[in-house]
Amino acid sequence: MEKLGLLYEGKAKRIFGTERDGVLWVEYKDSATAFNGQKKSEITGKGQLNNEISSLLFASLKENGIDSHFIEKISAYEQLVQQVSIIPLEVVTRNIVAGSLSKRLGIEEGTPLKNPIVEFYYKNDDLGDPLITEDHVEVLKIASPQELALLKQKARKINDVLSNLFSKLGIHLVDFKLEFGKDSHGEILLADEISPDTCRLWDKNTNQKLDKDVFRRDLGDLTTVYQEILNRLRGETTHV
Ligand code: C5P
Numbered sequence: 001m002e003k004l005g006l007l008y009e010g011k012a013k014r015i016f017g018t019e020r021d022g023v024l025w026v027e028y029k030d031s032a033t034a035f036n037g038q039k040k041s042e043i044t045g046k047g048q049l050n051n052e053i054s055s056l057l058f059a060s061l062k063e064n065g066i067d068s069h070f071i072e073k074i075s076a077y078e079q080l081v082q083q084v085s086i087i088p089l090e091v092v093t094r095n096i097v098a099g100s101l102s103k104r105l106g107i108e109e110g111t112p113l114k115n116p117i118v119e120f121y122y123k124n125d126d127l128g129d130p131l132i133t134e135d136h137v138e139v140l141k142i143a144s145p146q147e148l149a150l151l152k153q154k155a156r157k158i159n160d161v162l163s164n165l166f167s168k169l170g171i172h173l174v175d176f177k178l179e180f181g182k183d184s185h186g187e188i189l190l191a192d193e194i195s196p197d198t199c200r201l202w203d204k205n206t207n208q209k210l211d212k213d214v215f216r217r218d219l220g221d222l223t224t225v226y227q228e229i230l231n232r233l234r235g236e237t238t239h240v
Helices: 046-063 099-105 134-139 145-168 222-233
Strands: 003-009 013-018 023-028 031-034 039-042 070-073 078-082 089-096 112-122 171-182 188-191 199-203
Touching: 003 023, 023 046, 031 046, 046 070, 046 078, 046 145, 046 222, 089 145, 112 134, 112 145, 134 145, 145 171, 145 188
Parallel strands: none
Antiparallel strands: 003 013, 013 023, 023 078, 031 039, 070 078, 089 112, 089 171, 171 188, 171 199
């Protein structure tokens, strides 16, 4: 498989074409960004950790009947994915109150939610990725009500699988962000990445944060906690 030209560069990944129609080459970068790019840093090894973690999580989802754009990991920093047209929504699922929900509703971080909730954010850097209602999604012509219902259903199923998986590793899946795309047949497929950049992961015993909040809030060394997630996913339990 040959890597062709750069198609897109985001904050955390570069996407290239390949000689195979409909297959893209994703390279995970070592950049860490937060607060819509206002805080930035280069962290050696971060891209490799996220590539590996995301590949393992997509593979686990596949084993549980949830398809995604992921095809295969091809090197430390790279994976092949199916080309999709990204739906400009960030689908956030929450099990425990944290981050923006805590600020928005004035509920203490760490408060468990009785039932998981799903939120939609408009993926638009200029607007700062605002929280939007289902009616706003229709106004923006991003997705039909049926498609939104499907996105919610998929997010809840993914939440069940990932919460269960992380729970067995001694980790609370607090919340996470998903992105979806449409394939050439118009089918909705899970896309982007699932990693400690896009999930909040707290150690069940100590509540230690094992995710990007370590970078956002200057709580310590990012690669140490991402490596801990990877070790637990590989079945090599260590303690940070
Ligand atoms: O900031 P907030 O509390 O809304 O984030 C909810 C979840 O979505 C967190 O796990 C965060 O890492 C993730 N997220 C993301 N990319 C964004 C916004 C949030 O991965 N642009």
